[in-house]
Amino acid sequence: MVFMRKHLAAGALLILALLLSACNMPNGQPTESGAGLIYTAAAQTVQAQLTQVSVPPATAAPTPTDAALATPQAQPSPTLAQATAPPPTPTSIPASPTPIPCDRAKFVKDVTYLDNSEVAPGASFVKTWRLQNDGSCTWTTAYAMVFSGGTSMDAPASVPMPASVAPGATVDISVDLVAPEDGGTYKAEFKLRNASNTTFGLGDGAKSFWVQIKVPVETGLLSDFLVSADEARWTSSLGDASSDGSAELEFGGADDDPNGVAKIKDGIKLENGATSGKLLLMVPAHGDDGVISGTYPAYTVQNGDHLKARVGFMIPSGASGCGSAKVKFQVAYKEPDSSEVKLLWESAKSCTGSLLPVDIDLSSLKGRAVQIILVVKAEGSIAGDWAIWNSPRIEH
Numbered sequence: 001m002v003f004m005r006k007h008l009a010a011g012a013l014l015i016l017a018l019l020l021s022a023c024n025m026p027n028g029q030p031t032e033s034g035a036g037l038i039y040t041a042a043a044q045t046v047q048a049q050l051t052q053v054s055v056p057p058a059t060a061a062p063t064p065t066d067a068a069l070a071t072p073q074a075q076p077s078p079t080l081a082q083a084t085a086p087p088p089t090p091t092s093i094p095a096s097p098t099p100i101p102c103d104r105a106k107f108v109k110d111v112t113y114l115d116n117s118e119v120a121p122g123a124s125f126v127k128t129w130r131l132q133n134d135g136s137c138t139w140t141t142a143y144a145m146v147f148s149g150g151t152s153m154d155a156p157a158s159v160p161m162p163a164s165v166a167p168g169a170t171v172d173i174s175v176d177l178v179a180p181e182d183g184g185t186y187k188a189e190f191k192l193r194n195a196s197n198t199t200f201g202l203g204d205g206a207k208s209f210w211v212q213i214k215v216p217v218e219t220g221l222l223s224d225f226l227v228s229a230d231e232a233r234w235t236s237s238l239g240d241a242s243s244d245g246s247a248e249l250e251f252g253g254a255d256d257d258p259n260g261v262a263k264i265k266d267g268i269k270l271e272n273g274a275t276s277g278k279l280l281l282m283v284p285a286h287g288d289d290g291v292i293s294g295t296y297p298a299y300t301v302q303n304g305d306h307l308k309a310r311v312g313f314m315i316p317s318g319a320s321g322c323g324s325a326k327v328k329f330q331v332a333y334k335e336p337d338s339s340e341v342k343l344l345w346e347s348a349k350s351c352t353g354s355l356l357p358v359d360i361d362l363s364s365l366k367g368r369a370v371q372i373i374l375v376v377k378a379e380g381s382i383a384g385d386w387a388i389w390n391s392p393r394i395e396h
Contacts, residue, residue, distance in 0.1 A: 100167075103200040104135035105192055107209050108170055119179040119213045121300065127211040128174040131192075134203075139165040142195035145173050148208050149189040154178040158193065175211075181300035182367040183217030218396055223299055225309075225374065225392035226264060226278055232294040236260035236285040247285075249292065258286040262294060269315045270388070271322045272354050280389040281314065284327070284378040290385075293375045298336045301365040302396055307331060307372065309392035311347075312355035316386055322351035325384035330375035331360055341373060348379070355390060362394070 111128035119125055133139055143161040155175055165171045180186055189208040191201040201207050225232075235246035236259050252263045261283035268276050284290030311329045313322035330346040345360045372394070376387045 100136040101204065102135050102137040103139075103192070103194050103198070104204065105200065105202050105209075106132040106134035107202050108132050110211075111172055112174075113211055113213060115212045116185070116214050118216055121179060121181045121183065121215050121218070123179045124176065125179065125213075126174050126176055128172055129209055130170055130172050131209070132170045133165045133167050136167055137194075138167065139171070139192070140195060144193050145175065145190050146193045146199060147188065148191045148199070148201075150210065151180065151186040151188055153180065153186060153188050153211075153213075155188055155190075161192075177211065179213060179215050180367060181215075181369070182302045183215050184303070185212065185214050187212040217302060217304075221393055221395050222302075222305060223296075223372075223394040225294075225296065225372075225389065226280055228296060229262070229264060229280060229294065232296045234260075234262045234292070234294045236290065236292045238285055238287045238290055246291075246293070251294075255283075260285040260290065260292040262292060265314070265388070268388075270355065270390075271313045271315060271351055276314070276388070276390065279314075280374075280392060282374070282376040282387050282389065284376055284382050284385055284387075286382055288378070288380055290378045290382050291375065293332075293373055295334070295371050295373045298369045298371050299394070300369045301362045301367065303363045303366040305362040305366075305394055305396050307344075307358070307360040307362060307392075307394050309358040310355040310390040311349060311358060312388060312390070313349075313351055313384070314386045314388050316384075319384075322386070323384040324351070325386065326350040326379050327385050327387050328375075328377040328379065329356070329358070329387065329389075330373075330377065331358070332373040332375060333365070333370040334373065335368070335370060349387075351384070358392075 108130040111130050113119075113125060113127050139161050141161050141164060143165075144158040145161070146158045147155045155177055159173065159175050162171065162173060175190070177188065187210050189210045191199045191206070191208050193199045199206070202209060230251050232251070234249040234251050236249045237246040247259060249257075249260050249262060253259075253261060255261055255263075261281060263281055264278055265281045266276065266278045268279075268281075270276055282292050282294070284292045313325045315322055326348070328346055328348050331344045332341050333344055334341045344362075345358070347356060347358075349356050374389060374392065376385070378385050
């Protein structure tokens, strides 16, 4: 900048000198003298210097101040592909394969009796499964199927493997079963057992395989004691009806048999004044505390079965009423292979002019085969003890 000021000042002095010289020159249109040429050259020189001052050389380097104020150049932005590309995945070492267990089974199908198949009460049936050896060891005939839970349905403790089964092969294995007598849904579970008595099952969790059946529930009238009365065993005695000394009694005998009477009567007059349909007449043996009983064929009790009837007295032909009749009505039971008699219900009844309703829930005996016993016991003399069972039955 100092350099430029010096040049400008020198130029100004030179112009002033030339102007002073021009004042002494003659008027007119003179031919340009040497002084004019000098003036023109001086003016051109000053103009050129002013032009050089206003336009800096192209090669001039920026001053430190200019460099500090210069705008930094922006860096290029990454592309979309560069921004979203996942980081490189490190190379992984493959995991070692999981070893196959020695003993493992796989369920293939139910060959017989699909789940919830209906089977009649007490019926025998054969359940068969198809299984695959899903382990690494051969199932030999030392292997077996074993019951593991649920309702056994008379299943044996174990069933031997029918043949050797190599890994990957299948086998059909069966078991003999018996459906329960009581209606409902039943499930029996099974597993396999190896030669070392270790049990195993399906998959790594050793789950069981099973059979599930439905036994239909019988409803309505299950047993009619009038219809089957001639199949019952009738006895009479003086004393306890369970006594082994009871005498056999013919069913349907004469009304005046001193050993007792058991027979079907129809159209007789009852203590409540009604005329009956068919009913069961039971007259104890003649004598004090006479007893008569009928033991019926065995039947298997279902949950919810009820024994129902109405009990009372008939009025003999020619009589005006049942007078001083008084007995105990009883219902008992015994198991077919036992002589032990167990009481289910009893009620004392005298001649009151009305029949006594009977409704006994047999559910406590569900699933058991029992023989029902109908009993009439005189209290003292048998005078007028013409006891009757009206519509004795078992229903569900």
